[in-house]
Amino acid sequence: MSGLAYTRFELVRTFRNRRFYIFSIGIPILLYWVIAAPQHNKIITGTAFTYGIYYMVSLASFGTMMSMLSTGARIAGERQVGWTRQLRISPLSVRAYFRAKILTAYAMALLSLCLLYISGAILGASLPAERWLEMTGLIVIALVPLAALGILVGHLITTDSAGPAMGGLVTFLALLGGTYFPITGGVLHTIGQLLPSWWLVQAGHIALHGRGWPVRGWITVLAWTAILATGAGWAYRRDTTKV
Amino acid sequence: MTAQAPAQTDGGIRLNGLIKTFRGPHGPIHAVRGIDVSIAAGETAALLGPNGAGKSTTIDMMLGLSKPDGGTVTVFGRPPREAVDAGLIGAMLQSGALIRDVSVRELVTMMASLYPDPMDVDEALEVTGLKAMASQRTQKLSGGETQRARFALAIVSNPELLVLDEPTVAMDVEGRREFWSIMRAFAARGRTVLFATHYLEEADANADRAILMAHGRVVADGPTTEIKARVGRRTLRATLEDVDPSTLACLPGVASAERHGDAVILSCTDSDQAIRALLERYPAARDIEITGGSLEEAFLELTGEPDDEVSELVAP
Ligand SMILES: Nc1ncnc2c1ncn2[C@@H]1O[C@H](COP(=O)(O)OP(=O)(O)O)[C@@H](O)[C@H]1O
Ligand SMILES: [Mg+2]
Numbered sequence: 004m005s006g007l008a009y010t011r012f013e014l015v016r017t018f019r020n021r022r023f024y025i026f027s028i029g030i031p032i033l034l035y036w037v038i039a040a041p042q043h044n045k046i047i048t049g050t051a052f053t054y055g056i057y058y059m060v061s062l063a064s065f066g067t068m069m070s071m072l073s074t075g076a077r078i079a080g081e082r083q084v085g086w087t088r089q090l091r092i093s094p095l096s097v098r099a100y101f102r103a104k105i106l107t108a109y110a111m112a113l114l115s116l117c118l119l120y121i122s123g124a125i126l127g128a129s130l131p132a133e134r135w136l137e138m139t140g141l142i143v144i145a146l147v148p149l150a151a152l153g154i155l156v157g158h159l160i161t162t163d164s165a166g167p168a169m170g171g172l173v174t175f176l177a178l179l180g181g182t183y184f185p186i187t188g189g190v191l192h193t194i195g196q197l198l199p200s201w202w203l204v205q206a207g208h209i210a211l212h213g214r215g216w217p218v219r220g221w222i223t224v225l226a227w228t229a230i231l232a233t234g235a236g237w238a239y240r241r242d243t244t245k246v
Numbered sequence: 247m248t249a250q251a252p253a254q255t256d257g258g259i260r261l262n263g264l265i266k267t268f269r270g271p272h273g274p275i276h277a278v279r280g281i282d283v284s285i286a287a288g289e290t291a292a293l294l295g296p297n298g299a300g301k302s303t304t305i306d307m308m309l310g311l312s313k314p315d316g317g318t319v320t321v322f323g324r325p326p327r328e329a330v331d332a333g334l335i336g337a338m339l340q341s342g343a344l345i346r347d348v349s350v351r352e353l354v355t356m357m358a359s360l361y362p363d364p365m366d367v368d369e370a371l372e373v374t375g376l377k378a379m380a381s382q383r384t385q386k387l388s389g390g391e392t393q394r395a396r397f398a399l400a401i402v403s404n405p406e407l408l409v410l411d412e413p414t415v416a417m418d419v420e421g422r423r424e425f426w427s428i429m430r431a432f433a434a435r436g437r438t439v440l441f442a443t444h445y446l447e448e449a450d451a452n453a454d455r456a457i458l459m460a461h462g463r464v465v466a467d468g469p470t471t472e473i474k475a476r477v478g479r480r481t482l483r484a485t486l487e488d489v490d491p492s493t494l495a496c497l498p499g500v501a502s503a504e505r506h507g508d509a510v511i512l513s514c515t516d517s518d519q520a521i522r523a524l525l526e527r528y529p530a531a532r533d534i535e536i537t538g539g540s541l542e543e544a545f546l547e548l549t550g551e552p553d554d555e556v557s558e559l560v561a562p
Contacts, residue, residue, distance in 0.1 A: 008359040012352070019347040085342025089399065092309045093360045094333045244313060 009095055010103040017107050027073045028115045031066030035122055043126035052211055059123035060207040063116055065182050070112035071149035072173055074104055076165045078157025091243040105150045112146055134210050141206035145224055148199040151231035158238035176200035199227040255287035255406050257323035265316035266303050277303040279462035290433045292449035293442040295459035301442040302340050305411050309337055333361040336405030338396050338413050344384040351380040354398050361403040370402040373428050389416040410441035426452045450474050480517040485533040486510050497523045
């Protein structure tokens, strides 16, 4: 019973905070309109896609990733004011705490995604319904390890380092994941494929190419989920228990 | 609740041989060096000691926020984490603010929802004097109001054990007075209360028992009246001729008196009372100086003594 009340509380709190609208939702949407709107029906040279659809897909991965990682900045803030320790001496279970964090991050990511889809539709990006669905489904799955990463980072950094740490992490994951520009070969390609963000971007590309993840994608996402979830659990305990 | 209370609170709180050492940049910091304390259910005890004595470290271990390096803690017969999970403990930690973007009422309501047998939210807001600002966002509260909201979070759980770590630090005089009267009302419901403070007066006025800590050890433990008599003395010096010290020793608030030439030296249990009485009866008294009475000084004396004497001071 209590766990759900806490989730609702977190949702209310998060959606009242203007800063997080700006970062997690405002920036991707703004970028999309700035890049895609002036030339939304134009085909990108060397591809079969319009600006409208190509950037909708790219910014979907970027925006949802931002939402997931913004959990980290929120957690860092809560730790700084001692709220995390206050919760730790309440009967709220660790599981309910994580559930609240994860669901809040997802709510934000889905809002960001919806707004991008709507913007895309306005700018004439059209796709068969099953492609939208498949893309959305795989994005949701690819975000699982990133939800854990947000929590892990939140329990490691301080509020002072939150800005640079988050910025650096997003840039690194987005760049090597192929969000900003396609990575087609070489060392970066090999490294990129080892990252969860790569498969997030690939999930978006279903809309473009209609290809789901190969086995390797599923394994990578699964492995990162295991590693990062374990890390998040460890960081939380380390944070609330002075050993 | 009342029916199950006795079984739930069986055993009170027991700290046995508790040790905590931190790694510092210049070697180990022995924050807590072996503490044995038991607090009976229903007792109101003050953990009294200067900054750095190890009070917060001890409290963290009691709450399961920190793992002892040696010894054990049980709260009502259970390990701290179990007592926390059962909702038996409410606590106000030493440092901490409130999370933002929620109203006071939303925050207190959420906290109440985590506990099996919470206090009514309106009641918690009422007794902590937050009714008028219940719909305020937490980031708009003043320092004193924030402390009261943190107190509301601690008591809304309706805990068997209430732990308060230097709760009145950010409050003004009036705020403190109100705070302690709420605390005493809560304790009067038969609940166990432990609070940390470095003010002797707070311990004296609000606890039945004071556990004195210094340098990670318990240096004295007993009824507050006894503790006060032991560490609360101030020395009053004045120039005053022709009065017999034995007469001065009978003044209210004075424990003993001696004479050194023209000067008299009074050892006071209550220096405020003593100085009033002195000036009223002997207007000729002058060059008055009151010293001591700080807890730090008293503790220095207590802990500056050789080890065998310190251990002698430790109550059974
Ligand atoms: N996390 C920590 N790491 C290192 N030293 C600590 C830590 N917490 C407390 N200490 C040290 O332990 C001693 C006791 O601190 P504390 O329990 O906070 O005292 P009090 O609450 O009585 O003021 C102090 O010397 C303090 O500096
Ligand atoms: Mg302290």
